[in-house]
Amino acid sequence: MTVLSLDRAKPAPIAVWLWAAGLIALALAAPHFLYPVFVMKALCMALFACAFNLLLGYVGLLSFGHAAFFGGASYITAHAAKVWGLPPELAIIAGVAAAAALGLVFGYLAIRRQGIYFAMITLAFAQMVFFFCLQAKFTGGEDGIQAVPRGHLFGFIDLNQPLVMYYFVLVVFLFGFGVIVRAINSPFGQVLKAIRENEPRAISLGYRTEQYKLLAFILSAALAGLAGSTKALVFQFASLTDVNWTMSGEVVLMTLIGGIGTILGPVVGAFLLTTMENYLAQTGSWVTIIEGIIFVICVLTFREGIVGVVAPYAMGRRAHAEPPPEAVEVEEAEVDKLRDVAGESD
Amino acid sequence: MFDWLHIAVPPAPLFFAQLLVGLINGAFYAMLSLGLAVIFGLLNIINFTHGAQYMLGAFCAWFLLNWLGIGYWPALIIAPLIVGVLGIVIERLLLRRIARLDHLYGLLLTFGLALIIEGIFRQQYGSSGQPYTIPSELTGARNLGFMFLPNYRAWVIVASLAICLATWFVIERTRLGAYLRAATENPVLVRAFGIDVPRMVTLTYGGGVALAALAGVMAAPIYQVSPLMGSNIIIVVFAVVVIGGMGSILGAIVSGFALGLVEGLTKVFYPEASSTVIFVIMALVLLVKPAGLFGRAA
Numbered sequence: 001m002t003v004l005s006l007d008r009a010k011p012a013p014i015a016v017w018l019w020a021a022g023l024i025a026l027a028l029a030a031p032h033f034l035y036p037v038f039v040m041k042a043l044c045m046a047l048f049a050c051a052f053n054l055l056l057g058y059v060g061l062l063s064f065g066h067a068a069f070f071g072g073a074s075y076i077t078a079h080a081a082k083v084w085g086l087p088p089e090l091a092i093i094a095g096v097a098a099a100a101a102l103g104l105v106f107g108y109l110a111i112r113r114q115g116i117y118f119a120m121i122t123l124a125f126a127q128m129v130f131f132f133c134l135q136a137k138f139t140g141g142e143d144g145i146q147a148v149p150r151g152h153l154f155g156f157i158d159l160n161q162p163l164v165m166y167y168f169v170l171v172v173f174l175f176g177f178g179v180i181v182r183a184i185n186s187p188f189g190q191v192l193k194a195i196r197e198n199e200p201r202a203i204s205l206g207y208r209t210e211q212y213k214l215l216a217f218i219l220s221a222a223l224a225g226l227a228g229s230t231k232a233l234v235f236q237f238a239s240l241t242d243v244n245w246t247m248s249g250e251v252v253l254m255t256l257i258g259g260i261g262t263i264l265g266p267v268v269g270a271f272l273l274t275t276m277e278n279y280l281a282q283t284g285s286w287v288t289i290i291e292g293i294i295f296v297i298c299v300l301t302f303r304e305g306i307v308g309v310v311a312p313y314a315m316g317r318r319a320h321a322e323p324p325p326e327a328v329e330v331e332e333a334e335v336d337k338l339r340d341v342a343g344e345s346d
Numbered sequence: 347m348f349d350w351l352h353i354a355v356p357p358a359p360l361f362f363a364q365l366l367v368g369l370i371n372g373a374f375y376a377m378l379s380l381g382l383a384v385i386f387g388l389l390n391i392i393n394f395t396h397g398a399q400y401m402l403g404a405f406c407a408w409f410l411l412n413w414l415g416i417g418y419w420p421a422l423i424i425a426p427l428i429v430g431v432l433g434i435v436i437e438r439l440l441l442r443r444i445a446r447l448d449h450l451y452g453l454l455l456t457f458g459l460a461l462i463i464e465g466i467f468r469q470q471y472g473s474s475g476q477p478y479t480i481p482s483e484l485t486g487a488r489n490l491g492f493m494f495l496p497n498y499r500a501w502v503i504v505a506s507l508a509i510c511l512a513t514w515f516v517i518e519r520t521r522l523g524a525y526l527r528a529a530t531e532n533p534v535l536v537r538a539f540g541i542d543v544p545r546m547v548t549l550t551y552g553g554g555v556a557l558a559a560l561a562g563v564m565a566a567p568i569y570q571v572s573p574l575m576g577s578n579i580i581i582v583v584f585a586v587v588v589i590g591g592m593g594s595i596l597g598a599i600v601s602g603f604a605l606g607l608v609e610g611l612t613k614v615f616y617p618e619a620s621s622t623v624i625f626v627i628m629a630l631v632l633l634v635k636p637a638g639l640f641g642r643a644a
Contacts, residue, residue, distance in 0.1 A: 062450045109629050112636040116392045116453050117588060121632065124585040128625035135618060245581060249457060256454065288465035295458025299451050300443055 015315045027170055036166045037234065042274040043173040044231040049254040049266030050180050051223035056252075057261030058184055059216050060196035064119040064248050065106070065126030066224050071243025072129055073099040073225030078145040078238035079138050088151045088159055092172075092229040099225020100218050102129070107217030111210060126248055133243050144239030148232060165234065172230050176223050181263060183219060192216055224251075246288075253291055256298045259305025268306050361614055362493040368610015369603070370499055370568065373506035376602025377561040378583045379590065380513055383598040385554035387530040388547055389441065391452030397580030398463040399555045402429050403562025404571045405467065408478055418481035418567070425563045426556035433555030437548050445547075460577070467573035475570020502564050509560065510599040517595050526550065585628045591641015601639060 030039045048070050055061045077095035080086040086094065110121045133139045140146070150159035159165045183189050194202040195209050202209050232238045241247065250273065258269025273291075280287045298305070378396060385393045393399075406425035410416040416424065436459065444451045484498040517523035529536045529543050537543045562575075569575055583602075590601030605624050613620040631639060 062453070064453075109632045112632050113588070116449055119450065119453055120392060120584040120588055121628070123581055124588065124625050124628055127581045127585075128622045131621040135621075245577070249461070252454065252457075285465040285469040288461050289469065292458045292461030292463075292465060295461065296440065296455055299455040299458065300440065303447075303451070 013315060019314065024174075031163055031166045036162050038274070038278060040166055040169045040234045041231065042271045043169050044227045044234060045251075045254065045274050046267040046270035047173050047176045047230070048224050048227035049251050049258070049270045050177055050263075051220045051227065052251045053255045053260065053262075053266040054180050054183065054223070055216060055220040056255060057265075058189060058196060059192045059213055061111075061114075061213065061217070062116075062119045062252070063110075063122040063217075063220070064245070064252065065122030065124070065129075066220075066251050067243050067245060067247035068106070068126035068129040069099040069102060069221040069224040070228035070231075070247060070251070071133065071238070071240075072102055072228070074228035074232035074238040074242050075133060075139050075145065077229035078148040078232045081151060081233070082145060082148045083138070087155065088153050088233055091151075092226065092233070095229030095232070096222050096225045099228070100222035103218040103221025103225075104214075107214050107221065111213045111217065123245060123248065126243075127245060130240070130243050130245070133240060139238070139240075142240065144237060145232075146237055148236040148238065150233050150236060159233065169230055169234060172226065176226050177267075179219075179223065183216075184263070188212070188215070250291070253295055253298075255305075257294060257302075257305055259308035259311075260303075262305065262307040262311060264311070265305050265307035272306075359493055364610045364614045365607065366493070366495065366499060366610070367613070368607045369503055370606070371609060372603040372606020373503055374561050374565055374579065374602075375583055375586045375606050376510055376599045377506055378558055378579065379586045379598040379602050380510055380595065381554040381557040381561075382583065382587055383592050383595060384513070384517070384557075385551055386592050388526065388550045389437075389445070389452070390449050391441065391456065392449075392584075393551075393554065394453055394456035394580070395436070395459045395463065396456075396555070396558050396583070397576030397578075398460040399429055399433065399558040399576070400562040400565070400579065401467065401571075401573060401576035402432070402463065403559025404478070404566040404575060405562075406559065407563040407566045408476055408571045411478065418563075421563050422560065426559040429559035429562075430552040430556030434548055434552040436555075437551040441551065442544075442547075460580075464573055464577060471573055473572065473574055475572035475575075478566040478571050480567040498567055502568065505564065506561075509557070510602075513557070514595045514599065582624055585624050587638075589624075589628050589631045589638060591638020594640045597638070597640025 027039075027043075030036075048066070052063065052066050055063055073095035075095075076098040077091045080094040081088060081091040084091075106122065106125045110118055110125070113121060134141060138145075150165060152158055153168060157164060157168070159168060184192075191202065191207055191209075191212050194205075194207070195212060199209055228242060231242070254269035254273050255266045256269070257272060258267065259265025276290070277287055280290065302309075378400060382393060382396055385391065385396075403425045406428050407418065407421040410421045410424060411418075440455060440459070441452065444455060480498045484501050487494045487496040488500075489495075515523075517526060525536065525541055525546065529541070529546055533543045565575070586602055586605050587598070589605065590597045592598075605627065608627065609620055609623055612623040619626075635641075
C-alpha cells in the first residue's frame with residue numbers, strides 16, 4: 001500500500017525526490033498566490049490527518065476520537081499562551097505534552113480491544129474530553145478561548161506578521177511530517193506494518209505488539225496535538241469545534257479520500273476538504289451532507305483514495321509488488337475466523 | 347460540623363426524580379444497544395446510523411401527527427415500519443456491497459449515512475427541537491407517596507421493558523431466533539441447510555433499525571424532536587455496548603438500564619460528572635474485564 005514510502009533497503013527513486021522538491025517549492029510560494037490563513041489551516045489539518053493515518057494506515061487501528069488530542073492540545077496551548085503568558089514554542093510544547101499524556105491513558109485502555117471496539121472506545125473517550133472542555137472553567141465553555149497572543153518565537157521572531165507565521169507553520173508541518181515518514185520507514189514502522197497485516201504472527205515472532213501499538217498511539221496523539229496547538233496560534237482561538245466528534249469524523253474522511261496508508265494521501269485529503277469547507281461555509285449543513293455523501297462514495301467505490309490510485313502513475317511505474325487491498329482484507333477476515341475457532345480473546 | 351451530610355443526602359423527591367430520569371434514559375440505552383447488538387451479531391458491523399434512525403423514528407411520528415393527523419398509537423407501528431423499510435433499502439443497496447470487506451468499512455459507511463441524514467434534517471429544521479405532545483390517554487401523573495410519577499414515563503418504562511424482553515424471547519427461545527443465532531456463528535453452514543441467510547441478514551438489519559425508530563417514537567414526547575437527538579445519544583450507547591459486551595442480548599438490556607440508573611444517581615450526588623460517568627465506568631471495565639461485563643471473548 002505504501003507506494004510512496006522511502007524503502008531503506010533500496011535508494012529512493014529519483015521521482016520521490018523530484019516530487020518532494022516540487023511540493024516544498026509550491027508550499028514556499030503558496031502564500032504569495034493563496035490566502036495565507038487558508039493554507040495554514042490546511043497545513044494544520046494535513047498534519048492532523050497524517051498523524052491519524054499513522055495509526056489507521058500503518059497499524060490498522062481506526063481511532064474515532066482523535067479530536068480529543070487535536071482540540072485538547074489547542075485548548076492547552078491557548079491557555080498557556082494567554083493566561084500563563086508562555087512564549088509560543090513553550091505553549092506548543094505544553095499542548096503536545098498534554099496530548100501525549102492523554103494518548104498514553106486512552107491508548108493504554110483502548111488497545112485492549114480491536115477493530116470496531118477500538119473505534120467505539122476512542123470515540124467515547126473523546127466525548128468525555130468534549131464534556132470536560134464544555135464544563136471546565138479555563139476553556140470558556142461555548143465561547144472558547146479567544147484573542148490568544150501569537151507572541152514572539154524564541155523571543156525575537158514576531159509571529160504576528162502573517163508571512164512569518166506562515167513559514168513557522170510550514171516548518172512545524174514539515175517537522176511533524178518528517179517524524180511520521182521517519183517512523184514509518186524505521187524498524188519500528190516495519191513492526192507496525194507487521195502488526196497491521198497479521199498480529200498473531202507478529203506476537204509469535206516475539207514482538208510485544210501491545211507496546212508497539214501503544215507507542216504508535218502516543219506518537220499519533222502527540223502529533224495530532226502539535227497540529228491542534230499550531231492551529232490555536234494561527235487562529236488565536238481554541239473552541240469546542242476542534243474537540244467535537246465531527247472533527248474526529250472529518251480527519252477520518254480526509255485520510256479516506258486521500259488514501260489510507262499512503263504518505264501523501266492525508267495531505268491531499270486535508271487540502272481538498274479544507275477547500276470544500278471554505279467554499280461551502282455559508283451553506284449551513286450542506287458541508288455535513290456532502291461530507292456524508294463523499295464518505296459513502298469513497299467506501300463503496302474508492303477505497304484506495306486519490307493518492308492510492310494516482311501515485312503509481314506519478315512514480316512512473318505501476319504498483320505490482322503489493323497485493324490489492326481487498327485481498328489483504330479477506331485474509332484478515334479469515335484470520336479473525338481462525339481466531340474465533342481457537343477461542344482466543346481479542 | 348455535619349454540613350457535608352446535607353450535600354451527601356439530598357431530599358427524597360429530588361432523589362427519586364433523578365432516579366426516574368435515569369431509568370427513562372436507561373430504557374432508551376437498552377433499546378438502542380439491543381438493536382446494535384442484534385445487527386452486530388449477524389452483519390458484523392457497528393451501525394453508526396443507529397442514532398440517526400432513532401431520530402428518524404421521532405421525526406416520522408412528528409410528520410404523521412402534523413401532516414396527516416395520525417396520532418401517537420398508530421405512529422408506534424407506522425414509524426418503525428417506515429424506518430425499517432428504509433433500513434432494508436440501505437442494507438440491500440449499500441451494506442451488502444461491503445459485507446466481505448474489513449468491518450471498519452461498515453462503520454465508515456454507516457457514519458457517512460448518519461452525516462447525510464442528520465445534515466438534511468438540520469438543514470430543514472435547524473438545531474432546535476419540535477415539541478410532540480403526550481397522547482391524551484397518558485397525560486397526568488399519579489402520586490406514589492414518595493414522588494409523583496408521570497403516566498407517560500411509567501408507560502415508557504413498562505413498554506421498553508416489554509419490548510426488550512420480547513426481543514430476548516424471540517432470539518433466545520424461538521425457532522427463528524435459533525436460525526439467527528446459528529447464522530451468527532456460522533453463516534455458511536446455515537446456508538447449506540437451505541436457510542436463506544442473505545434475506546435473514548436484510549430482515550435483521552430492518553428489524554434492528556425498526557427497534558431504534560420505535561425508541562425514537564417513544565422518546566418524542568419526552569425529549570424534543572430534534573435533528574441532534576440521535577448523535578447526542580449514540581456515543582453514550584456505544585459506551586454502554588462496550589461496557590456490556592456484545593455477546594449477550596440480556597447483557598445489552600441489563601447494562602442499558604443499569605447505566606441509565608447510575609447516570610441518574612450521579613446527577614443527584616455529583617452533577618458535574620453526570621455526563622462523563624458512563625465513560626469513566628467504561629474505562630474501569632476495560633481495565634478489569636476488557637471483553638465487557640457480559641461479553642464473550644470474541
